[in-house]
Amino acid sequence: MAKFDILEDLKWRGAINQETDEEGLRKYLAEHDDLALYCGTDPTGDSLHIGHLIPFMILKRFQMAGYHPVILIGGGTGAIGDPSGRTTERVLQTAEQVKHNEESLTNQMKKLFGTENFEIRNNAEWLGKINLIDFLRDYGKYFQVNNMINKDVVASRLENGISFTEFTYQILQAIDFYHLNKDDGVQLQIGGGDQWGNITAGIDLIHKLEGSDRPAFGLTIPLMLKADGTKFGKSAGGAVWLDPEKTSPYEFYQFWINQDDRDVVKYLKYFTFLSHEEIEDLAEKTEKEPWKRAAQKKLAEEVTKFVHGEEGLKEAQMITDALFSGDIKNLSVTQIEQGLKNAPSAEAGSEKKNIVDFLVDTKIEPSKRQAREDVKNGAIYVNGDREQSVDFEVDPSSAFDGKYVIIRKGKRKYTLVTIK
Ligand SMILES: Nc1ncnc2c1ncn2[C@@H]1O[C@H](COP(=O)(O)OP(=O)(O)OP(=O)(O)O)[C@@H](O)[C@H]1O
Ligand SMILES: N[C@@H](Cc1ccc(O)cc1)C(=O)O
Secondary structure, eight states, X not given: OOOOOXXXXXXXXXXXXXXXXXXXHHHHHHHOSOOEXXXXXXXXXXXXXXXXXXXXXXXXXXXXXXXXXXXXEOTTGXXXXXXXXXXXXXXXXXXXXXXXXXXXXHHHHHHHHOSTTOEEEETHHHHTTOOHHHIIIIIGGGOOXXXXXXXHHHHTTTTTOOOHHHHTHHHHHHHHHHHHHHHHOOOEEEEEGGGHHHHHHHHHHHHHHHOTTSOOEEEEEOOOBOTTSSBTTEETTEEOBSSTTTSOHHHHHHHHHTOOHHHHHHHHHHHOOOOHHXXXXXXXXXXXXXXXXXXXXXXHHHHHHHHHHHHHHHHHHHHHHHHHHSOOTTOOHHHHHHHTTTSOEEEEOSSOEEHHHHHHHTTSSSOHHHHHHHHHTTOEEETTEEOOOTXXXXXXXXXXXXTEEEEEETTTEEEEEEXX
């Protein structure tokens, strides 16, 4: 049976920026049952973020199509620092930082890829063993400084300067590809658009050392921008992390559900495993009945399930539904904390207090007159119950472990009042 045409699928998804030898790769795929491919990540932080998912989703697609993905953790390269896409020199990380980050990233990757037909390698394993003299004799000789300087990454830094350390980075990534190609039969390297120079450096090295007919290919993915032209992946509050301690499943779900109609179809293509037909159907719905936000809901569902599992998705949806309907009584304290992390907050004492005073003291209402009016009109909810009597006493010990009182004003304006 003919294999699924993965390159066509990637093209349809808009996920190919540059390829070193499309024809050669197609031929290789047609003539071989297997292909091993890799993507590297330097341990510069202790969690992946959704920018990392862009190349990883492609690795996953190859895995699902029966090919063999390898993720390389840059324990060696992470100690040096990739100048790609940066205008300034990096601060060197300590060995402890690199180690800690490696462990955290490895756990996250295992969750996304499982253990079947997937490998994690660490380039500290071979880069750490090369001594300086061997480095210069065995590899340095194959790199022309004039070519290295011309690579975008280095050229763009020449004016302000680049250290010899970062300048050498491309050689290290080239050695990785050479090593994985020669010893582990990895034929393809993929990465974000900013990795082109490093990937082609590896292919050149392989061809010089192993002969120009040695199969070695590179593919980069376009840098994804949002409809407003800014880089995708970082929200106003910073990166959207895969670590649930940094970005809760609820926040993660909300990030996807709030995407612009102009971006949502592109994201469905990149971040979900839905079929072409399902995505085309959602594209049509976005066009014809955008107010229903069917595409955003499906996107949020699929990506949250992939990253946080069924449980994480269920929790995110439960919090979303509760906050939307106002029926918050069944939420746990941690769910409240997730759901109202970005809501306005206030503090109050643990004693009972008249509702009008409570609303004014917490600055939810600007005056007693306004507070009385809103209460009487039925616009104020305390811990999920509408309170219309101006004599009502707010009892902080009555809900959410006595930790919080939640005031809702109008349809969905929540304030999280922490009890001191
Ligand atoms: N918007 C994007 N479009 C395409 N690829 C992306 C995007 N954001 C991130 N990536 C991919 O994920 C990799 C890691 O992302 P990024 O460069 O932001 O790394 P980081 O670890 O957060 O930051 P730094 O490199 O500054 O330490 C990039 O090399 C790139 O391949
Ligand atoms: N340079 C890549 C990470 C990487 C490291 C080693 C490699 O062999 C490949 C890729 C990045 O910064 O995103």
